[in-house]
Amino acid sequence: xxxxxxxxxxxxxxxxxxxxxxxxxxxxxxxxxxxxxxxxxxxxxxxxxxxxxxxxxxxxxxxxxxxxxxxxxxxxxxxxxxxxxxxxxxxxxxxxxxxxxxxxxxxxxxxxxxxxxxxxxxxxxxxxxxxxxxxxxxxxxxxxxxxxxxxxxxxxxxxxxxxxxxxxxxxxxxxxxxxxxxxxxxxxxxxxxxxxxxxxxxxxxxxxxxxxxxxxxxxxxxxxxxxxxxxxxxxxxxxxxxxxxxxxxxxxxxxxxxxxxxxxxxxxxxxxxxxxxxxxxxxxxxxxxxxxxxxxxxxxxxxxxxxxxxxxxxxxxxxxxxxxxxxxxxxxxxxxxxxxxxxxxxxxxxxxxxxxxxxxxxxxxxx
Numbered sequence: 001x002x003x004x005x006x007x008x009x010x011x012x013x014x015x016x017x018x019x020x021x022x023x024x025x026x027x028x029x030x031x032x033x034x035x036x037x038x039x040x041x042x043x044x045x046x047x048x049x050x051x052x053x054x055x056x057x058x059x060x061x062x063x064x065x066x067x068x069x070x071x072x073x074x075x076x077x078x079x080x081x082x083x084x085x086x087x088x089x090x091x092x093x094x095x096x097x098x099x100x101x102x103x104x105x106x107x108x109x110x111x112x113x114x115x116x117x118x119x120x121x122x123x124x125x126x127x128x129x130x131x132x133x134x135x136x137x138x139x140x141x142x143x144x145x146x147x148x149x150x151x152x153x154x155x156x157x158x159x160x161x162x163x164x165x166x167x168x169x170x171x172x173x174x175x176x177x178x179x180x181x182x183x184x185x186x187x188x189x190x191x192x193x194x195x196x197x198x199x200x201x202x203x204x205x206x207x208x209x210x211x212x213x214x215x216x217x218x219x220x221x222x223x224x225x226x227x228x229x230x231x232x233x234x235x236x237x238x239x240x241x242x243x244x245x246x247x248x249x250x251x252x253x254x255x256x257x258x259x260x261x262x263x264x265x266x267x268x269x270x271x272x273x274x275x276x277x278x279x280x281x282x283x284x285x286x287x288x289x290x291x292x293x294x295x296x297x298x299x300x301x302x303x304x305x306x307x308x309x310x311x312x313x314x315x316x317x318x319x320x321x322x323x324x325x326x327x328x329x330x331x332x333x334x335x336x337x338x339x340x341x342x343x344x345x346x347x348x349x350x351x352x353x354x355x356x357x358x359x360x361x362x363x364x365x366x367x
Contacts, residue, residue, distance in 0.1 A: 052107035053084045057228040057235045059190025059221045061114035063162040063183040066242045071169040089233040090323045094120050114161035120144045162187025181208040194218045220248035226261035231292035267293045282311035290321035297330040304332035
């Protein structure tokens with residue numbers, strides 16, 4: 001029951017809630033039909049089962065993981081039985097290296113948070129229960145074999161992974177809202193921006209903003225996102241800081257997070273003044289940079305707000321230094337093109353395929 005530690009272990013109650021009671025406060029009732037009716041209830045689950053949390057690297061994913069972990073502890077699961085697997089730079093949960101690492105932890109429950117989802121075999125080779133909580137676009141069967149897929153991607157306003165996790169968890173224990181409301185706001189602002197409207201069907205977070213202030217919450221989002229952008233990809237540092245904090249204000253004083261943000265800002269400043277190259281028809285602007293830091297999304301967002309042309313449809317920043325042997329890139333629709341937003345959205349999907357050969361020739365040839 002909510003408010004009472006579960007002596008049989010927190011995962012049983014949480015998994016059963018996912019199967020029987022989808023978070024209909026966020027997800028319309030119609031989504032219930034996507035839950036398989038033959039998912040077994042875990043009535044025979046014994047106490048003390050190893051649980052693995054696999055959160056994404058950003059504010060939304062890490063906040064989701066922190067909400068889930070705190071909920072499981074409140075429900076009576078020993079912290080010693082809860083572990084986290086943080087993906088390495090360039091890795092996905094579907095990579096053989098990730099599967100091997102997760103299998104080595106021998107989990108009986110696995111929660112994959114904000115990682116996206118696609119059809120695949122089971123997450124690990126041995127018997128387990130898996131739940132995927134996500135908000136990225138996915139079809140009904142886009143999830144690992146045998147897992148339960150929880151998503152609101154087809155029902156705008158789309159709830160982020162942290163918001164979904166919070167809505168699922170907060171009815172399980174009276175203290176979840178008290179301990180995790182600020183994490184929900186951080187994760188949601190991390191993905192949707194700080195101008196998101198907290199109105200139905202989203203929960204009322206007025207008391208949360210009054211207690212912690214929007215300024216502190218948004219500053220904490222910036223800091224918790226910084227380590228994953230550094231060249232060292234110090235996601236474990238962000239995760240540890242989030243678990244240790246009882247409010248966003250502790251994050252604002254974290255020397256490690258402040259140093260990571262300073263490092264990222266310096267690298268952005270170093271690379272952001274790169275001159276663009278334009279396609280012959282003027283529709284694409286390409287910036288070529290080389291950095292081990294994940295700064296290409298930051299730079300492309302900045303330039304998408306500054307470049308202006310009647311022909312421009314896509315701004316692309318290609319980073320040749322992020323992963324060995326690969327070119328990582330980010331695309332944005334420039335501000336000057338957003339009056340024809342729907343047409344430009346289609347163009348941003350078509351153009352990489354149509355222009356892949358000439359674009360790759362730019363990367364292959366020295367200036």
